[in-house]
Amino acid sequence: MNFAYEYNFLPIEDAIKILLESVKIRKGGFKTHINESIGMILNESIVSPVDVPEVNRSAVDGFAVCSDEVSLASFNNPIILALKKNGEGFDCSSTVQVNTGMPIPSPYDSVVMKEDARIYEHSVHILKSVPKYGNVSKKGEDLKKGDIIAEKGQILKPWHISLFASVGIKEVEVLEKIKIGIIATGSEVVDINNTHKKGEFYVFDSTSRLIYASLIEHNFLQLTHYGVVEDEKEKIVEVLKKALEENDIVITTGGTGPGERDLTFDAILNLNGQILSRGIAMRPGRPTTIALIEGKPIFLFSGYPVASFVALRFIFLPFLSKYFGTKGLENIEIPAKLTKRVTGGIGYDTFIRVNVFRCGDELCAEPVMLRGSGILSSLLKTNAFMIIPRNVEGFEEGETVWVHLI
Amino acid sequence: MNFAYEYNFLPIEDAIKILLESVKIRKGGFKTHINESIGMILNESIVSPVDVPEVNRSAVDGFAVCSDEVSLASFNNPIILALKKNGEGFDCSSTVQVNTGMPIPSPYDSVVMKEDARIYEHSVHILKSVPKYGNVSKKGEDLKKGDIIAEKGQILKPWHISLFASVGIKEVEVLEKIKIGIIATGSEVVDINNTHKKGEFYVFDSTSRLIYASLIEHNFLQLTHYGVVEDEKEKIVEVLKKALEENDIVITTGGTGPGERDLTFDAILNLNGQILSRGIAMRPGRPTTIALIEGKPIFLFSGYPVASFVALRFIFLPFLSKYFGTKGLENIEIPAKLTKRVTGGIGYDTFIRVNVFRCGDELCAEPVMLRGSGILSSLLKTNAFMIIPRNVEGFEEGETVWVHLI
Structure with missing residues (x-):
C-alpha cells in the first residue's frame, strides 16, 4: 500500500486554508x-x-407649506394661504398642492396632509400645524x-x-460564472437515465444528483454533469481530464474509500495531481479528499448522499465563498435547545441532523440519530445540522447549540 | 368620493381568508x-x-460472517473461516469478501471490517467479534x-x-407554473430601459423590479413584466386586461393611494372587478389593496419598495402557499433579544426591519427604525423583519421577539 493512500484527516479549516493557498482560478x-x-x-x-431622494419630496398627498407660517394652525384657527399652481411665484403666504413623491418647491419646507386642510378655489385653510420637514422625504435620507x-x-x-x-x-x-464539473463514479452505480446498465448488484446514482440539485440554485455557478463512470482507472482519467479542461472545479462522488475499487484517487495521481487532504476530520464525510491539478481543485466526495451533502455545505461552499470573497452566501447560525444528549468523537467534527421547531419561548433541536451516512431520508425529516466540534465530547439535553438551517 | 374608495384596512389574515374563499385558479x-x-x-x-436498501448491504469493506460463529474472536484468539468466492456455497464456517454497499449473501448476518481480519489464500482469520447486523445497512432501514x-x-x-x-x-x-403578471404604474415612474421618457419630475421604477427579482427564485412561478404604465385610466385598463388574460395573478405597483392620480383602483372597477380589501391593517403597506376579476386576484402594491416587499412576503406568498397547499415555502421564525424598545400602532401590524446578529449565547435583533416605507437602503442594512402585532403596543429592550430572516 502506497503512503499516498493513507488518510491524514485534516481538520475542515486546515483543508480550506491549504486550498485557499494552493488554488489558482482566474475569472474575469x-x-x-x-x-x-x-x-x-x-x-x-x-x-x-x-x-x-435627489431633492426633498413629499411623503404624502397634501399641501406644501412653510412650517413657521402654519405653526399656530388648528381646526378652530385655520391659517389661510393663497393656492398657487406650479409655475406661479411661491412664497410663505401661499401653498401648492403636492402628491406623494413630488418635489417640494422652494421656499416650502413641509407638507400638510390633504385631510388636515380645506380647499377653496383660490385658497387653502390649513387646520393643523406641521413641524419643519414634516411629511417630507429629505434629499439624501x-x-x-x-x-x-x-x-x-x-x-x-x-x-x-x-x-x-x-x-x-x-x-x-x-x-464570470464559476464552472463546476460533476462526475459520479462506481461500477455498481446506475444513472437513472441509463437503466439498461443495471447489473445484478446496482444502486441508482442519487448522490451526484443531490450535489447537482443543491448547487443549481446558485446563479453564479455553471454546472456540467458528466454522468456515471465505471471503476476503471483509464475511464476515470479520461472523464476527469475532460472535466478539468472544461471547468474551474471538479466534484466527484464515490470512490473515496480505501477499497481497491476506489480508483478516483489513483486517477488523480496519474494526472500528476497533488493531494491536499486525504480524508477530512469530520463525520459523516471522513473519506472526503481534496486534490489539485494545475491549480484547479478536485473534491472527492463520498458516494453516500448525506456525507456528500455535509462536505458540500461545510467545505465546498465555504471555500468558494472565501476564495471569491463573496458576501451573502453564509447562513446565520441559530441557537436552539437540545432535546436529547448527543455525543461526537474527539478528533473529528461530528455533523448531526436535527429537526428545529418552536417550543414555547424558544427553539428546540431534536437530534435525528440515524446510523450511517447513507440515510438519505434523514434529510426529509430534519431541517438543520448541528456540529459537535472535534474538541468537544458532546452536548447535554437542555444545552443551547447553534444550528445551520438547510 | 365614492364609497368604494374608502379604505377598510382588513387585518392580514382576514384579507388572506377572503382571498382563499373567492379566488378560482385552476392549474393542471x-x-x-x-x-x-x-x-x-x-x-x-x-x-x-x-x-x-432493497437488501441487507455491507456498510464497510470487509468480510461477511455469521456473528454467532465469530463471537469469541479476538486478536489472541482468531477464528479461522474458509474464504469463499461468489457463486460458491456459503455456510457459517466460511466467509466472503464484501465491499461497501454490496449485498450480504445468506447465511451471513454481519460484516467484519477488513482491518479486523487477516487474509490468507483460502482462509481468513477474524480478529474481532461483531454483533448481529454489525456493519450492515439493513433492508428498509x-x-x-x-x-x-x-x-x-x-x-x-x-x-x-x-x-x-x-x-x-x-x-x-x-x-403547471403559476403565471404572475407584474405591472408598474405611475406617470412619474420611468423604466430604467426607457430613459428617454424622463420628465422634469421622475423616479426610476425600483419597486416592480424588487417584486420581480424577489419572485424569480421560485421555479414554480412564471413571471411576465408589463413595463411601466402612465396614470391614464384607459392605458391601465388595457394593460390590466392583457395581463389578466395571460396570467393567473396580477401584481401592480403604485397607484394605491387616495390621490386622484391613483387610477389602478378605478381601472379595476371599470373591469367589473370586486374589491376584496381596500387597504390592509399593516405598516408599511397600508394602501395595499386586493381585488378579484373573474376569479383571478390582483394585488395592488404600494409604489414604495419596502411596503411592497412586506406585502409580497407577508400576504402574497402566504396566500399562494395556502391556496396551492404548498409545503416548504414558509421560513422558520427565529427568537432574538431586542436591543432597543420598539413601538407599533394599535390596530395594525407593524413590520420593523431588524439586523439579527450573534451576541454571546443568543441572537440579538437591532431594530433599524427608518422613517418611511420608501427607505430601500434599509433592506441592505438589515437581514430580518419583526412584527409588532396589532393588539400589542410594542416590545421592551431585552424582550425576546420572533423574527423572519430575509
Missing part, C-alpha cells in the same frame, strides 16, 4: 444588465451616483451620493437590483 | 423528469416503490416500500430529487 468580469444580475457575484463596488450600495463580491439579492434601478444604474460588472 | 399537472423538477410544486404524493417520500404540494428540494433517483423514480407530476 463582464457587464450585464441589472435585470440579469440576480444571484451573480458583483465584480466591482457600486456607489450611489446621486442622493436618494435614503442614500447619499457616494454611499456604497453594494460591495465587490456581493451575491446580488433582489434589493440590490432594486437599488441599482432606483439610482439609475442599468449595468453592473459581475464575475 | 404534468409529468416531468426529476432533474427538471427542482423548485416545482409536486402534484402527487410519492411513495417509495421499494425498500431502501432508510425507507420502507410504501413510505411517503414527498407529499402533494411539496416544493421540491435537492434531497427530494436525490431520493426519487435512489428509488428509481425518473418522472414525477408537478403543478
Whole structure:
C-alpha cells in the first residue's frame, strides 16, 4: 500500500486554508444588465451616483407649506394661504398642492396632509400645524451620493437590483460564472437515465444528483454533469481530464474509500495531481479528499448522499465563498435547545441532523440519530445540522447549540 | 368620493381568508423528469416503490460472517473461516469478501471490517467479534416500500430529487407554473430601459423590479413584466386586461393611494372587478389593496419598495402557499433579544426591519427604525423583519421577539 493512500484527516479549516493557498482560478468580469444580475457575484463596488431622494419630496398627498407660517394652525384657527399652481411665484403666504413623491418647491419646507386642510378655489385653510420637514422625504435620507450600495463580491439579492434601478444604474460588472464539473463514479452505480446498465448488484446514482440539485440554485455557478463512470482507472482519467479542461472545479462522488475499487484517487495521481487532504476530520464525510491539478481543485466526495451533502455545505461552499470573497452566501447560525444528549468523537467534527421547531419561548433541536451516512431520508425529516466540534465530547439535553438551517 | 374608495384596512389574515374563499385558479399537472423538477410544486404524493436498501448491504469493506460463529474472536484468539468466492456455497464456517454497499449473501448476518481480519489464500482469520447486523445497512432501514417520500404540494428540494433517483423514480407530476403578471404604474415612474421618457419630475421604477427579482427564485412561478404604465385610466385598463388574460395573478405597483392620480383602483372597477380589501391593517403597506376579476386576484402594491416587499412576503406568498397547499415555502421564525424598545400602532401590524446578529449565547435583533416605507437602503442594512402585532403596543429592550430572516 502506497503512503499516498493513507488518510491524514485534516481538520475542515486546515483543508480550506491549504486550498485557499494552493488554488489558482482566474475569472474575469463582464457587464450585464441589472435585470440579469440576480444571484451573480458583483465584480466591482457600486456607489450611489446621486442622493436618494435627489431633492426633498413629499411623503404624502397634501399641501406644501412653510412650517413657521402654519405653526399656530388648528381646526378652530385655520391659517389661510393663497393656492398657487406650479409655475406661479411661491412664497410663505401661499401653498401648492403636492402628491406623494413630488418635489417640494422652494421656499416650502413641509407638507400638510390633504385631510388636515380645506380647499377653496383660490385658497387653502390649513387646520393643523406641521413641524419643519414634516411629511417630507429629505434629499439624501435614503442614500447619499457616494454611499456604497453594494460591495465587490456581493451575491446580488433582489434589493440590490432594486437599488441599482432606483439610482439609475442599468449595468453592473459581475464575475464570470464559476464552472463546476460533476462526475459520479462506481461500477455498481446506475444513472437513472441509463437503466439498461443495471447489473445484478446496482444502486441508482442519487448522490451526484443531490450535489447537482443543491448547487443549481446558485446563479453564479455553471454546472456540467458528466454522468456515471465505471471503476476503471483509464475511464476515470479520461472523464476527469475532460472535466478539468472544461471547468474551474471538479466534484466527484464515490470512490473515496480505501477499497481497491476506489480508483478516483489513483486517477488523480496519474494526472500528476497533488493531494491536499486525504480524508477530512469530520463525520459523516471522513473519506472526503481534496486534490489539485494545475491549480484547479478536485473534491472527492463520498458516494453516500448525506456525507456528500455535509462536505458540500461545510467545505465546498465555504471555500468558494472565501476564495471569491463573496458576501451573502453564509447562513446565520441559530441557537436552539437540545432535546436529547448527543455525543461526537474527539478528533473529528461530528455533523448531526436535527429537526428545529418552536417550543414555547424558544427553539428546540431534536437530534435525528440515524446510523450511517447513507440515510438519505434523514434529510426529509430534519431541517438543520448541528456540529459537535472535534474538541468537544458532546452536548447535554437542555444545552443551547447553534444550528445551520438547510 | 365614492364609497368604494374608502379604505377598510382588513387585518392580514382576514384579507388572506377572503382571498382563499373567492379566488378560482385552476392549474393542471404534468409529468416531468426529476432533474427538471427542482423548485416545482409536486402534484402527487410519492411513495417509495421499494425498500431502501432493497437488501441487507455491507456498510464497510470487509468480510461477511455469521456473528454467532465469530463471537469469541479476538486478536489472541482468531477464528479461522474458509474464504469463499461468489457463486460458491456459503455456510457459517466460511466467509466472503464484501465491499461497501454490496449485498450480504445468506447465511451471513454481519460484516467484519477488513482491518479486523487477516487474509490468507483460502482462509481468513477474524480478529474481532461483531454483533448481529454489525456493519450492515439493513433492508428498509432508510425507507420502507410504501413510505411517503414527498407529499402533494411539496416544493421540491435537492434531497427530494436525490431520493426519487435512489428509488428509481425518473418522472414525477408537478403543478403547471403559476403565471404572475407584474405591472408598474405611475406617470412619474420611468423604466430604467426607457430613459428617454424622463420628465422634469421622475423616479426610476425600483419597486416592480424588487417584486420581480424577489419572485424569480421560485421555479414554480412564471413571471411576465408589463413595463411601466402612465396614470391614464384607459392605458391601465388595457394593460390590466392583457395581463389578466395571460396570467393567473396580477401584481401592480403604485397607484394605491387616495390621490386622484391613483387610477389602478378605478381601472379595476371599470373591469367589473370586486374589491376584496381596500387597504390592509399593516405598516408599511397600508394602501395595499386586493381585488378579484373573474376569479383571478390582483394585488395592488404600494409604489414604495419596502411596503411592497412586506406585502409580497407577508400576504402574497402566504396566500399562494395556502391556496396551492404548498409545503416548504414558509421560513422558520427565529427568537432574538431586542436591543432597543420598539413601538407599533394599535390596530395594525407593524413590520420593523431588524439586523439579527450573534451576541454571546443568543441572537440579538437591532431594530433599524427608518422613517418611511420608501427607505430601500434599509433592506441592505438589515437581514430580518419583526412584527409588532396589532393588539400589542410594542416590545421592551431585552424582550425576546420572533423574527423572519430575509
